[in-house]
Structures are given as structure tokens and as C-alpha cells.
Amino acid sequence: MTNVSVNVHHLTRVEGHGNIIVDVRNGELKECRLEIVESPRFFEAMLLGKPYQQASHITSRICGICAVGHATTSLRTSERALGVEPSQQTVLLRKLNFFGEIIDSHVLHTYMLVAPDFFGVGSVIPLAKTHTDVVLRALRIKKLSGDLCAMIGGRHTHPIALCVGGFTHLPNESELRAMRKRLVDARRDMDETVALFKTLDWPQFERETEYVSLTKSDEYAFIDGQIKTSDGFLYDLDAYRQVTNEKIVPHSTAKHASHNRESYMVGALARVNNNFDQLHPQAKDAAAQLGLEPICYNSFLNSAAQIVEMVHSVEESIRTIDELLARGIKPEEPVEVEVKECTGVGSCDVPRGILFHDYEIGDDGLITGANCVIPTGQNYANMEADMRALVPQILDRPEPEITLMMEMLIRAYDPCISCSTHFLEVEFVG
Amino acid sequence: MSRPKVAFFDFTSCEGCQLTVLDALQTHPELLDAVEIVQFREAMSEKGEDYLIAFVEGSLARPADEERLRGIREKAGILVALGSCAHIGGVNAIRNRQPLEKVRKHVYGEKWEWFDAYEARPASAAVKVDFFIPGCPIDRSEFLEVVTALLLGRQPKIRDYPLCVECKLKENVCLYDKGKSCLGPIIRAGCGAICPTYGDGCEGCRGLITNPNINAAEDVLKEHGLSVKEIMAQMDMFGTYQMMEMEGVGHD
Numbered sequence A: 001m002t003n004v005s006v007n008v009h010h011l012t013r014v015e016g017h018g019n020i021i022v023d024v025r026n027g028e029l030k031e032c033r034l035e036i037v038e039s040p041r042f043f044e045a046m047l048l049g050k051p052y053q054q055a056s057h058i059t060s061r062i063c064g065i066c067a068v069g070h071a072t073t074s075l076r077t078s079e080r081a082l083g084v085e086p087s088q089q090t091v092l093l094r095k096l097n098f099f100g101e102i103i104d105s106h107v108l109h110t111y112m113l114v115a116p117d118f119f120g121v122g123s124v125i126p127l128a129k130t131h132t133d134v135v136l137r138a139l140r141i142k143k144l145s146g147d148l149c150a151m152i153g154g155r156h157t158h159p160i161a162l163c164v165g166g167f168t169h170l171p172n173e174s175e176l177r178a179m180r181k182r183l184v185d186a187r188r189d190m191d192e193t194v195a196l197f198k199t200l201d202w203p204q205f206e207r208e209t210e211y212v213s214l215t216k217s218d219e220y221a222f223i224d225g226q227i228k229t230s231d232g233f234l235y236d237l238d239a240y241r242q243v244t245n246e247k248i249v250p251h252s253t254a255k256h257a258s259h260n261r262e263s264y265m266v267g268a269l270a271r272v273n274n275n276f277d278q279l280h281p282q283a284k285d286a287a288a289q290l291g292l293e294p295i296c297y298n299s300f301l302n303s304a305a306q307i308v309e310m311v312h313s314v315e316e317s318i319r320t321i322d323e324l325l326a327r328g329i330k331p332e333e334p335v336e337v338e339v340k341e342c343t344g345v346g347s348c349d350v351p352r353g354i355l356f357h358d359y360e361i362g363d364d365g366l367i368t369g370a371n372c373v374i375p376t377g378q379n380y381a382n383m384e385a386d387m388r389a390l391v392p393q394i395l396d397r398p399e400p401e402i403t404l405m406m407e408m409l410i411r412a413y414d415p416c417i418s419c420s421t422h423f424l425e426v427e428f429v430g
Numbered sequence B: 001m002s003r004p005k006v007a008f009f010d011f012t013s014c015e016g017c018q019l020t021v022l023d024a025l026q027t028h029p030e031l032l033d034a035v036e037i038v039q040f041r042e043a044m045s046e047k048g049e050d051y052l053i054a055f056v057e058g059s060l061a062r063p064a065d066e067e068r069l070r071g072i073r074e075k076a077g078i079l080v081a082l083g084s085c086a087h088i089g090g091v092n093a094i095r096n097r098q099p100l101e102k103v104r105k106h107v108y109g110e111k112w113e114w115f116d117a118y119e120a121r122p123a124s125a126a127v128k129v130d131f132f133i134p135g136c137p138i139d140r141s142e143f144l145e146v147v148t149a150l151l152l153g154r155q156p157k158i159r160d161y162p163l164c165v166e167c168k169l170k171e172n173v174c175l176y177d178k179g180k181s182c183l184g185p186i187i188r189a190g191c192g193a194i195c196p197t198y199g200d201g202c203e204g205c206r207g208l209i210t211n212p213n214i215n216a217a218e219d220v221l222k223e224h225g226l227s228v229k230e231i232m233a234q235m236d237m238f239g240t241y242q243m244m245e246m247e248g249v250g251h252d
Ligand code: SF4
Pocket: A061, A064, B013, B014, B015, B016, B017, B018, B057, B058, B082, B083, B084, B085, B086, B090, B091, B135, B136, B137, B138
């Protein structure tokens, strides 16, 4: 009879603070959960009484890694509420900035946070000595994506120039051309990234679940669109609450989300599963090499899906820059806004999954109500369901190995606990 | 000679300052030879409890945070507040203007009492902070300057003059001339006036200069007919904690 007790306090190499608790007595799973120990953030309350123009700068501070994603979602929420139509140039520049953040976040996660597990080390730092080329490549990609974000937003994280209706500062054409060249050079790094990650042994594990992402008819969706689920549902953004159904669950530390099943998953794997056909051909090729085929039910392959999206984002960034250069960068002021009492929902599929902001704005332009549903919050229930399914399959292994597998599973989700605006802390019952 | 041991800790934050540290390590890998990082939860699994310099990111947001910070303070020879959240309370303190119970109920409804929270505050509200690196996020080169100074046993120098000085060196058109507002005249320089350079008014993430009434950018204020008081009233993004302290509103 097996007794296993895993208690990982302050899970490392994830954003924010989480604990994994697994308790098996006499071969029976007694306890299996992910505890969130981060202190509360209260961003929704912080927005109350603030002018809508400030909302993107405030919500950007929910997460330093998804700052562009939060800022863009916030801008789209205010714009949809106020009826503002940004120009085509704005749309293209925002997309480009977004690709930068996708690459930035995914390279951080796959190379710096996930890869050490496969190399059997505690961080990326020892890899600098043993696998110098791998680390240097990661740093190169990281620098490129950070610079891409800074070219548009003004700095790597917490963008400055993005505002409701457009931009307060525009990149010039020579900056765009220089960036294009670096992106073209990065294709080689992408090839080598795929080559590296296809040698890694992803744990064999499958559990059927529902995948939720944005979708658009004309492109692989990151900004705007409709909500699509792999169980065949399609909703307009305004109906987001029908999907997220946030519940406060007593046994858990976080508000849990569920739609058609006990849980659903958001993030790169969900997007690749739902919108595979719209990936750039180069990205589809990467998926084939990594053994990622829709629909894939192995959560560990979320990291592979992130690599696929990095390839996609490099290619699409080049394409977007070409389009911007062909049009020429036009000096333009942000679209004028007519302030009125209004409400609106905005959504982006940020690196870690679909994100919703929902604002009520008063006739004085001040926010009177706000709700943010972040990706990691939506994934908690699915993480726990995966944990419950995985533990019995690996019970015969030594405890340290089980612990590592659980950590790897949770890390595969790339959880951003620090941005969990919705979670609760409960007493440890052990 | 053994390398000085350094540890990073985070409280309520977006971790953007730690990310900026990671960026700095990427561009200056020689730092990794100069110090030994014993804790950096965001980037590594190892956890060492013996350290000379503790970098603390984030605000205190609940009573239990103070205990943890005191433990860090006891072990650390030097404690550095990293970024706006730890330095002045940052965005987290925005909610301090509203009654705490209302804030908690707004986000968590009926279950608001399930977890603990108090008014958000900077590290210095609970322990002695030896140095701070301002900004939201911190400035990469300023971080490197501070670390270098500490390693050489020098006092890090953090600028204490108004942002307008840097902004003028950049030859930016003043935002007040474009009909926008900006906290530059009373905010600490050191970021290269990055927000005005990108067309947006300074929101004050680096905190007030010492004695703004005396040290503010007099010329800019005069030119645009502004008063220190008027500008200070707009410090509602990062400066809520500082403002409430000055107004004498208690935080308990
Ligand atoms: S100061 Fe700003 S960037 Fe740094 S942790 Fe706080 S919110 Fe994030």
C-alpha cells in the first residue's frame, strides 16, 4: 500500500505564489490541490472612480509579463464601450506589439522555466555553463521580443504609448526596417528552438477536457473576436460570463471556472487546438515536428504549443511590418472620444489564455464598475483535474519523481498566479 | 574571495521589477560572476537562507506580510526596496482611498472575510529600508548602478531632482504645451523622462522629490501657471500612500 505526501511550498519558476498539496494514503488519493498563497490584489476595486484613460496603465500592473495583453484588453474594452474605432495603422501596431509579448512570454516560459526540468537542473543559470548555446539563443530571442515591445510601447513591460483610440508615439520606418531584419535573422533561432524541443521527452499523459479561446474568421485570434470552445460552442464577447461561470469553491483557493464540463483549459494549447488552420504554415510545420496535432489532450504539450506560437508570431511580425511599411507610417492623433455613460466587454487571448475586461463608464468618463477574468483563474479547476488524473498513473514512482511530475504539470500551464485577481486563501487542511 | 550572496523576494507585485532584473542579467551576465544569487523564486528552484543583500519587490498587503518581511530584514545586512510597490506603495495603494471592507466585498462578495488584507503599504512601513530603487518598473541601468555601488561598498546615488531636468535634456516638447498634464516638476528624475518622451505625462512612479515645495521645477511651473499643490493632487496612480501620509490619514 502506498503513502505519498507531496507538499511543494512556494512553487518556483512560476509567476506568483502557489503550493501543491498531494496526499495519498493506502493507495487512495485523499487530497490533491493547488493552493494559492499570493496576497490579494483588488484590481477591480482599484479601477473604481478612475478615468477610463488610466485603466490600461493600472491593469497593466496586474502582471509584468502580460502587461501588453492587459493594456490592450483594457483599451479595447473602453473603445468597445465608448464606440471608438481605432485606425488600421493602430490595429496593425497593436498586433505587432502583441506578437512581441507572445514571443517574450513564451521564450521566458519554455527556455527559462520549463527547459531546466528536462535538463534536470533547478534553474537556467547552470545551463549557461553546460548548454551555453541554448542559453544564448534564449537570451537573443528574449532581447529581440523585448526590443520589439519597446519599439512600440516605449519600454519592454508596462507600455507607455498605447492609449484609447491609438498611440501617443509612433515608431518610425527605419526602426521598423531594422526590426524586420532582426526578425528575419531570428528564423534560424526558431528552427533551432523547434529542433531542441522536439528532442525533449514530454510526459505521456492525456485527459479529455474543453479548450476555450478567441476565434476570428480571418486570422489566428489574439485581439478581439468571438469565444470558441472545443465542445462546439461559440459566443459573442458580451456573453463571456456564460463561459467563465466563476464560482467560489470551498475546497479550493481560487474562484473556479467551468463551462460545459467540470473544468476547461485556456492558453497556447487551447488556441492551437481551436484555431490550428489559421497558423502560419511555418508554425504548422513546427507543430508537426513537435508531435502536436489537434486536438491534443496532453497539458504538458502546452509548452510545445507555445513554441508553435513563437514561430507563428515571428512570421506574422514580419508580415505585419511589411504591411505597415507598404502603407507608410502616418502621423495620426488618437481617435477623438465622445464620453458617455456606457458599458463594454473586451477580450484578448494573452500569452496564458483568454482574458476579459468588463467596464461600466459614467458620463464623466470615470469607471463605475469593473470585472477582470484572467487566464490562470480559468485554468485552476483544470489544473486540479489534471493533478487528480495524473497522480494515480504515477503512484508507483518514487516520491521525488512524483513531486517533480506535479511541478512540471503545473508549470506547463505557465500559471501567472500574481495576476490572479480572483482567488481566495483558505486554511490548510492536511 | 567569496562572492556576496544576494536574494530576491516578492510581496504584492506584478513581478515586473524582477523581470527587469532578469533583463539586466541578460545584458550584463558578468553580474552573475560578481554575486551569488541564493534566492530568486521567479527564476530558480534553489532556496538559500544566508544572504547579505535582500532585494524586496512588492507592497505589504496583509498583516502576515510584515512578519515575513521582518524575517528577511533580520537575515539581511542590506535591504533594498525594488520598485514603486516596495518603495512608495505603488499602484497597490490606490485602493487605500476606499474603505477596506468595501474593497474586499467588491472583489470577493459574501466571502470577503475568507482572507486577510489591510491597506497596502511600502516596505518601509514595517522595517528599516537601507536603499530603494524607484520606478514602475525599475530602470535597468539604475539597478546596475545600485548593485555596482553596493558591491564596491559605496552609497548608491539615487537622483533627487525633478524629472523636467531630464525631459529638457531630451528636448521634448513640454506636454503642458500640448494641453496635457504631467507630474514631471515634482517627480524624481532617473528614468530619462521616458513617459513624456513617448508622448504621455509622467504619472509619478518614481515618487516625489524631497521637499517638492522648495525643489520643484520652478521654471516649468511658472511658465504654465501651475502650483505644486495642484500637481500633487494628481498623484493618484503611484503616490496614494505618500499623499495620504502627508495628509495625515492613518494606516492601521
Ligand atoms: S513597481 Fe511596478 S513593475 Fe515593479 S512590481 Fe510593482 S507594479 Fe510591477
